[in-house]
Amino acid sequence: MIGNAIAWGETGYSILEEGELNRDTWALDVHHYLIARPNGDPVPGRYTLEEAKAKIEALERE
Structure with missing residues (x-):
């Protein structure tokens, strides 16, 4: 089950x-987190x- 979404980074x-x-x-017992790109x-x-958080920051630096 998907719970809350948290906006992170500067690009969406x-x-x-x-x-x-x-x-x-x-x-919701959170087991892990997923990442969605700005386009979904x-x-x-x-x-x-x-x-x-670190993965998003790395993706934004690319």
Whole structure:
């Protein structure tokens, strides 16, 4: 299940939470994060939050 999206960087990338709904708390248990390009296409891979931020920053420097 996809949770919240976090805007990151200067060019429109998004970090998306992915995990499972906890039936006891009704909260999303985040397992990892995904990255979406500014046009909505996914960047391959699964990341920790810090890895996703660093990956976006590296992509923007290219």
